[in-house]
Amino acid sequence: MKIKSVNDFVIKFANVNGSGSASANQMFAKGVFRSGIPVSPKNIFPSNIQGLPTWFEVRVNEKGYLGRREGIDLFVAMNPQSYQKDVEELKAGGYLIYDSSWKRDFGREDINILEIPLTKLCVQEFTNPKQRLLFKNLGYVGLLASILEMDKDIYISLIEEQFKGKEKLIEPNVKALNIGYNYAEENFKDYCDIKVNKSNKTDGLILTSGNDAAGLGCVYGGATVCAWYPITPSTSLAESYSKYSEKMRVEIGTEKNKFAFIQAEDELAAMGMTIGANWNGARAFTATSGPGVSLMSEFIGLAYFAEVPTVLFNVQRGGPSTGMPTRTQQSDILCSAYASHGDTKHILLIPSDPKECFDFAVEAFDLADRLQTPVIVLLDLDLGMNDWSTKEFEWDDNNQYDRGKVLSKEDLDGIEKFGRYLDVDGDGIPYRTYPGTHPEKGAYFTRGTSHDEYAGYTEDGVKNAEMLTRLVKKFQTASSLVPSPVFNQEKNTSSMGIIYFGSTDCSMQEALDVLDEQNLNIDAMRIRAFPFNLEVWEFIEDHDLLFIVEQNRDGQMRTLIMAEGGIIPDKLVSILCFDGQPITAEHITNKINAHISGKPALVAS
Amino acid sequence: MTYIVKPKNHHPLLEKNELGLTRRDYEGAVSTLCAGCGHDSISSAIVEACFQLSIESYKVAKLSGIGCSSKAPAYFLNQSHGFNSVHGRMPSIATGAAMANHELLYLGISGDGDSASIGIGQFIHCARRQLNMTYIVENNGTYGLTKGQFSATNDLESKSKYGDDNLFPSIDLPSMAIQLGASFVARSFSGDKEQLVPLLKAALSHKGFSFLDIISPCVTFNNHNTSTKSYDYIREHNDALSRPDFVPSGKEILTDYPKGSTVDVPLHDGSLLSLEKISENYDPADKIKAIQNIQESQRDGKVLTGLLYADPEAKDLKEILNVSDKPLNEMDLNDLCPGSEKIKDINSGLK
16 A cells, blocks of 8 residues: 655654754755745754754645644655654555665565665765765655655755855765665656645745744844853754844944844843843843743843843743753743743743744834833744744835834933833833933933832832832733734634644644534634733633643643633633644644543643 | 932032033932941042043943942942842843943942852853953952851951851952953052052053952951951051052143152053052063962962053954944944845745
8 A cells, every 4th residue: 555645745754863864854845845835844853963863854735734743654764773663653555765775674564665775875976984974865855856756956956055155065966866866766666656746835935944033033123132042942043143134234334243142151141131232222132942041030020120121032942941952842931921030920922933933023122112121932942943834024114113212312301300110101111211311311220129210229118019010000001012812713603712822823723624624613812922912811701611722731821811811720621732742733633522522631642 | 229319519619520520420329338338438439530530420331230339339420320230140231231332331340249159150251251341349258238148259267257267268350350351450459549549540441341359348247357358457468569540641640659660551542551560570461470469469468459460452342243333222223124125035045
């Protein structure tokens, strides 16, 4: 039996990490994308530099379902260490491609095996030991192009683009591609029943990662200072900002930078620099992951209480503690929403795809300046580090930055007495001044100690309570400024609803279609921000039963909804996934069905 | 941080500087530190230095962490923005602030707990990055606000007020600062205004990381006769390298004392730190000699003071990172946003 499919399959690669496989696998995915079919490549890598097993999954789906799907149709097994487990994942009728330089019996009769002696072929063709190893990767890409009947020229173009400026490398890379391609043409003609046919479903789409998009968003959003400390999976966000800034933020003539990119000594310093720069009127941000948020928490509380705009990207990974640094989770909801000691609450923005990462990065700076408070943008490893087929970035040249309530010298001239923390407008947001604005007016002390409206230290408990209460008012103002939820339906028609957020979106779209096919009519809402705005509460009010789908163990979004809205726990049913792999549509639909049919849905598989 | 607002009445005959301001214009709120606290003398030396340099207060940012020393910025330069941050983290706030606007003068006030213990990492990296700021440690060898615990700069042989022995050797911040690449390093004593004011003026005029370790006795918890940070001990053991005189840009050298052999350190703004040598072989441009001087003096039970090391030509962080001369906080959308055409190029590059 052979699996038969056009433009709809999952291929998985098993490699040894540090062998250059990820870029070849990425190239395979990009070739499919250029053939006009949406892809969702996912790098499943170890926290290690060389020698351990690593996997790369690509879902190819013409309908645009980009969530992870269980069951592998095609397996490129290049790592004998993981052969046994890898082959188990292959569906009956699936195809196994392996390096037959060393023959192997896999003990499965229900799969189709394509043997290619890649090591032997590369040893014959190349003399450089490093190339012999590296080019095996392009060899199997060539083989795939042949058996899937793809346009080989697409891959040749990709190689030419990759080695632009290093033309000498093009020829051996193309040669490596052809080794696999020609071998397959001779040996496996018409063997594989999975095909890639050219389509146009990627029109208007680009292939990029959330981190890359968010870094670009920071450039467009006017960030001039990035202070950061390396941590997986957020590092590439800071590096994206640096890369785009070096391209687009250098002064013509002086060749000086219109940005400062500082690798801090730790996350505490990264956050301190971010706060210092924002305090002084530059737009600044930092990017980190869970352990970094823990370290930054004291400073986040300072920014909250002293009302300094701050933008933080938290690219979530598997926790707790050091956890699974190279796997995905949505398990920092609560520690982000309530970061720091004392009564604190923070704005959260939760994008669902790279396009929204770009948009929310831009918006984060406006919101931070407008609300004078930390804004935390929550990505996760799957969204941040993997390439997604996402909508093209857009920029309207009429956009303006909202720098919020900042007083100029002229403004200060017209004010009798400046009060840094006076609620002049009744929206809980006071006015601020940048240092160096006015010779006689507007200077004040920024402090984390209790203070009055004029920024003076006070130990008057009533005064301090007034300040804390005003911050609640400011948070209420925030709920009308943050992005509204996205609804799957124009009008609610069911007594049941689904609440989800972030990178779950791609699997949810598929799950909702499946539920629809099963005649299960359930409304759905994607939360995009905290504090929750009115529409979120209305949706909850409108339904008797709500499934809250999250990629963590404790149902953190459910807790947040219960705590902030006083919602009865019985009404909120958790659908959870926390094994470090992105949630699948099948997982969601199974759990919902199980609950509806009376089986508990509280434990993730 | 507690404070009491000072009344703003000036005597008409008070001396005025080039800006037409009096010393009173550089003051802050009334200090609530203990009477006789060395930190208050430092605050008044800062007032004096800023007055003499005719600094515009509103172009200064005062930054601090937590502790008695970190309260001090409230007691000078009323017209400056202040940032009393969290314990040991003043350097990172200063780094971000200075990146946002390199045109202000950044004055960081820290203490020995704030810089030598909880914040030692930030102190180290701030010095190493050559941040253009003046970093003062008001060093009293004790945790004053929490009532007299030893700090990491307390000497091994020193006892607490309650008779406890200090079990660990002291951290010498000036030696560290020199080793880390700070381009201006000095030590002084809060009770020696003659030395302190010119050093402060030079530090404030120096471009790069200026570090001043100022021994500042704690009258309440560390001024007893078994302390090595008491007024009496420092007066007896003060080993001054030189008598400094600060000459502003374009001014004639006029020292108050008969001049012997001098070493002149010209600063980037044209001003001059003129040092009358007291110690033999003293050369503030020699990094290795400077560290040796400190170590030898420590071995001999003395407290070496004065300008220890200076490199007026050193690059600062802004230059190292090649940051624009236009302050980043003055840039607007036109300076910063690449616009819609560029986004199209980026989109086509991601297909």
